[in-house]
Amino acid sequence: MDLDSVYRAEYGRCVATLTRLLGDIGLAEEAVQDAFAVAVQKWDEAPPNPGAWIVTTARNRAIDRLRRESTREARHAQALLLHQPDEPEEVGPVRDDQLRMIFTCCHPALSPLAQTALTLRLLGGLEVAEIARAYLVPEATVSQRIVRAKKKIRDAGIPYRVPGAAELPDRLTSVLTVLYLVFNEGYTSTSGELLRTDLCLEAVRLARALAELMPDEPEVIGLLALLLLTEARRPARVGPSGELVVLAEQDRSLWNRELIAEGHELVRRCLRRAQPGPYQLQAAINAVHTDGPATDWAQVLALYDQLLQHAPTPIVALNRAVAVAEVHGPAPALATIDELDLPGYHLLPATRADLLTRLGRTADAVAAYDEAITLATNDTERTFLRTRRARLGREARDEMTRSVHTVDRENVSATLTVAVPAARVFAVLADPTTHSAIDGTVTGRVQEAVDRAPLTEVGQIFRMNMYHPDHPHGDYQVANKVQVLDPPRAIGWLTGEEKGDGRLEFGGWIWRYDLAPLGPSATEVTLTYDWSAVPQRIREYLQFPPFGPEHLTDSLHHLAELVSGR
Amino acid sequence: MKKYLLAVQFDESAPVLSEEDMQEQMARTAKVTAEMQSAGSWVFVGGLLPSPATTVVRPGNGVTTMTDGPFAETKEQLGGFWVILCDDLDQALSWAEKCALACGSPIEVRPFEDAQWK
Numbered sequence: 001m002d003l004d005s006v007y008r009a010e011y012g013r014c015v016a017t018l019t020r021l022l023g024d025i026g027l028a029e030e031a032v033q034d035a036f037a038v039a040v041q042k043w044d045e046a047p048p049n050p051g052a053w054i055v056t057t058a059r060n061r062a063i064d065r066l067r068r069e070s071t072r073e074a075r076h077a078q079a080l081l082l083h084q085p086d087e088p089e090e091v092g093p094v095r096d097d098q099l100r101m102i103f104t105c106c107h108p109a110l111s112p113l114a115q116t117a118l119t120l121r122l123l124g125g126l127e128v129a130e131i132a133r134a135y136l137v138p139e140a141t142v143s144q145r146i147v148r149a150k151k152k153i154r155d156a157g158i159p160y161r162v163p164g165a166a167e168l169p170d171r172l173t174s175v176l177t178v179l180y181l182v183f184n185e186g187y188t189s190t191s192g193e194l195l196r197t198d199l200c201l202e203a204v205r206l207a208r209a210l211a212e213l214m215p216d217e218p219e220v221i222g223l224l225a226l227l228l229l230t231e232a233r234r235p236a237r238v239g240p241s242g243e244l245v246v247l248a249e250q251d252r253s254l255w256n257r258e259l260i261a262e263g264h265e266l267v268r269r270c271l272r273r274a275q276p277g278p279y280q281l282q283a284a285i286n287a288v289h290t291d292g293p294a295t296d297w298a299q300v301l302a303l304y305d306q307l308l309q310h311a312p313t314p315i316v317a318l319n320r321a322v323a324v325a326e327v328h329g330p331a332p333a334l335a336t337i338d339e340l341d342l343p344g345y346h347l348l349p350a351t352r353a354d355l356l357t358r359l360g361r362t363a364d365a366v367a368a369y370d371e372a373i374t375l376a377t378n379d380t381e382r383t384f385l386r387t388r389r390a391r392l393g394r395e396a397r398d399e400m401t402r403s404v405h406t407v408d409r410e411n412v413s414a415t416l417t418v419a420v421p422a423a424r425v426f427a428v429l430a431d432p433t434t435h436s437a438i439d440g441t442v443t444g445r446v447q448e449a450v451d452r453a454p455l456t457e458v459g460q461i462f463r464m465n466m467y468h469p470d471h472p473h474g475d476y477q478v479a480n481k482v483q484v485l486d487p488p489r490a491i492g493w494l495t496g497e498e499k500g501d502g503r504l505e506f507g508g509w510i511w512r513y514d515l516a517p518l519g520p521s522a523t524e525v526t527l528t529y530d531w532s533a534v535p536q537r538i539r540e541y542l543q544f545p546p547f548g549p550e551h552l553t554d555s556l557h558h559l560a561e562l563v564s565g566r
Numbered sequence: 567m568k569k570y571l572l573a574v575q576f577d578e579s580a581p582v583l584s585e586e587d588m589q590e591q592m593a594r595t596a597k598v599t600a601e602m603q604s605a606g607s608w609v610f611v612g613g614l615l616p617s618p619a620t621t622v623v624r625p626g627n628g629v630t631t632m633t634d635g636p637f638a639e640t641k642e643q644l645g646g647f648w649v650i651l652c653d654d655l656d657q658a659l660s661w662a663e664k665c666a667l668a669c670g671s672p673i674e675v676r677p678f679e680d681a682q683w684k
Contacts, residue, residue: 109655156677157568159654167656 003043007036010051011125016097017055019160022062025104025122025150031062098123099213100160102206106175107158114149115178117142123209124202134199135185172214176223176279179207183227187234188378197234204231218273222280225266229286232259244384247289260290281307297326314340318348321355330358346375350385357392365392366419366564367521389564410532412545414552415524418560422515422523426488428563429513430455432462432480440558450477455493458485461504462493479504483512490514492528508534509544525559527552567651569609569678570658574671576645578616594668602650602661613646645671649678 011032018028035058039050047053105118120126120134128146132139152158163171186199207224214220236250245251267287270280285303289295304320318337325333334355342348353368369389376382418425428434432449439446450463460482467475477497481504484492492512496504509531516524529552531544583591602608617636624631636643648665652658655675662673 107655109659156675157652157654157658159656163656167660 003036003039003046006039006046006050006054008125010054011036012101012123013051013098014054014058015122016101018058018062019101020097021059023160025153027062028058029122031058031065034058034061034065096162096213098209099162102175102210102213103162103171104153104158104160106171106178107153108171108174109156109158110149110152111145112178112181114145114152115174116182117145118149119178119206120182120202121146123206126202130198172217172219175210176219179203179210179223179227180279182206183230187230188381200227200231200234203227218270218275219277219279221266222270222277222283225263225270225283226279226286228259228266229263229283229290232256232263232290238380242380243387244380247295252293255290263287264291276306276310278307278311281310295326297323301327314342315345318342318351321351325355325358330355334359344375346372346377346381346385348372349375353385353388357388362392363417363419363522365389370420370521370564390561410544411528411530412552413526413528414556415526416553416556416560417518417522417524418563419522420563421521422488422517425513425515425523425525425559425563426491427454428559429491430485430487432464434562435464437562438555438558440554447475455482455485455491458482463498481506483510488515488517507538507542525556527556527559567653568655568658570650570652570655571674571676571678572648572650572658572662572665573674573676574645574647574665574669575642575674576671577641578643579641591669595665598661598664598668599648601664602648607650607652607657607661609649609651611646611648614644617643642672645669 014032014035015025015028018031019025022028022031032054035054038057038061039054101122102119105122106115110118117131120131121128126134128143129139132142135142162168180203183200183203186197186201186203204224204227207220207227211220211224232255233247233250235256236252236254237245239245263283264287267280267283270276270283281303285300285307288299288303301320301323304316304323308316308320317340321333321337324336334352337348337352337355340348349368350372353365353372356362356365356368366389369385369392373382373385373389376385429438431454433452436446436448445466445468447465447467450465451461453462455462461479462482463477463479465475466478479496479498480493481496482491483494484490490513492510494506494508494510496506499505509529510533512528512530514526514528516526518524529545529547534542534544599608599611602611620634620636622633622635622637624633646669648661650658650661652661655677658675658677662675666673
């Protein structure tokens with residue numbers, strides 16, 4: 001075993017024991033760090049019981065250190081130390097030390113963030129930098145939070161002991177919450193990549209330790225089972241290119257069979273005890289999900305009904321709706337979540353979007369996906385939601401677009417309905433940098449905007465780099481002039497060329513978009529190309545319209561993808 | 567033993583209690599104090615008059631100025647307090663729970679400076 005893994009495995013245990021011996025977490029940490037510094041110099045390889053070695057060394061270093069100091073605190077700590085027996089620690093008290101430490105770190109008098117940071121630092125042995133990375137906060141913030149929490153433990157006299165029977169249920173809840181949140185943060189990080197494996201593993205390790213320390217607490221066993229059964233599915237949760245894979249589509253052969261067997265065994269242990277609680281019920285739900293080739297949804301729903309009684313929270317109600325949809329169909333499920341109040345929680349609109357999709361209410365579903373995408377903070381989840389919505393968009397194309405292609409003497413137009421507000425469509429159109437994407441690859445004409453500022457007034461000129469195989473130079477540049485600007489209803493421009501003397505000459509044709517709002521989140525977009533004003537001399541060498549019949553419709557679909565992707 | 571202040575954060579904007587409710591509340595509060603005394607935790611207790619009775623004396627350049635009214639014009643004002651002696655914060659918190667239920671106001675639990683060491 002190398003020193004790093006000894007550190008990781010033993011740090012928490014050693015600090016817990018030294019805290020009991022010294023009566024102060026800060027002194028304990030210093031002593032343990034001193035001992036590891038000695039280990040770096042002295043160890044060729046780790047002794048048979050590295051933890052005991054570290055504790056003994058830390059204790060001796062602490063005595064030396066305290067003898068050199070003469071403060072009241074030092075004398076007090078020294079007195080405590082000298083009254084301890086000199087023998088190596090027994091297993092029993094050491095285990096109790098850890099348990100005491102868990103309850104101290106998760107004391108409700110500390111802020112939830114401080115509880116988490118302290119638990120990861122003192123019990124998990126994670127470095128401040130690792131915690132900061134895991135929660136994407138500056139190192140200074142984490143270290144300040146930990147310093148303040150330790151100071152409060154000391155100043156306010158937060159005890160270092162396992163709470164008595166009367167306080168235990170409440171205090172245990174706060175311990176379980178911390179472990180659950182650590183796991184969750186690892187499983188679905190608030191930002192960035194989807195999984196932070198180390199946090200998941202740390203939470204499982206701490207839950208295991210807690211279950212060993214308190215084997216008679218059903219909720220502790222329930223939490224461990226829940227974490228194991230969730231962790232077991234982790235390998236199947238993310239696809240080959242890092243995308244999120246939902247439960248129904250997961251490759252079950254990737255699930256960790258050992259963890260599932262262990263989780264199922266723990267759930268059975270809980271069932272025999274018949275003292276159900278929220279963690280046990282969630283574990284049971286996950287046991288059903290991981291039992292056999294497919295989920296027995298009726299059983300899941302029955303468990304959610306029970307869970308809702310124990311924990312009547314909107315999040316439980318939302319999760320229950322998924323089971324309702326499987327058992328009774330999407331309409332009753334939608335009815336159960338219509339009144340839920342979960343501001344800012346992206347899974348509510350995401351669930352609604354899924355149910356609306358199943359009900360064939362495509363435009364509403366697209367709007368719900370949009371809301372979910374705006375609220376989601378995790379890149380992988382956002383990509384997942386975008387993919388879902390795009391899939392819906394393709395179906396929607398066939399179903400809800402009225403793409404009418406009319407040629408009326410000297411203009412041609414097409415119309416498409418998009419499921420976003422007119423203002424959003426307008427904002428995209430008024431941004432010249434989007435124009436090449438709208439033009440698409442069909443003609444391959446618009447290459448890149450030269451003038452990239454948004455279009456804000458009539459008469460504004462914006463130049464575009466173009467390419468056309470028939471053009472004498474292949475690459476060329478046009479200068480467009482805004483002719484119509486009526487946000488958010490209409491925008492149109494003339495296309496021209498800058499002549500050698502800097503003068504602009506326009507061809508006479510106009511591109512124009514008309515937007516008609518159809519409610520708060522749908523807009524009918526009409527794209528018109530009008531060449532009625534083109535002078536004869538240009539008509540002599542250009543044929544109008546200079547594109548095929550699909551071009552306008554394609555542009556509108558590109559626009560639709562663009563506006564819903566923002 | 568550590569010394570803690572249990573400060574009653576009284577909401578002065580709340581509607582005044584009826585005479586009867588007030589009597590009940592005082593009886594409940596007195597009962598908690600009696601419990602503290604028989605447990606050997608009690609050091610001091612005092613109820614305060616509402617904040618309009620307050621005067622603030624401020625130092626500055628070696629002289630002082632006096633102003634009418636409480637230091638901070640907030641809804642919650644110190645309504646009274648206990649000083650207790652406890653083994654640790656948990657013990658102080660369990661007294662605070664009793665006090666909060668008895669007087670119907672939030673209780674701020676604050677350790678004394680000398681609470682760090684036994």
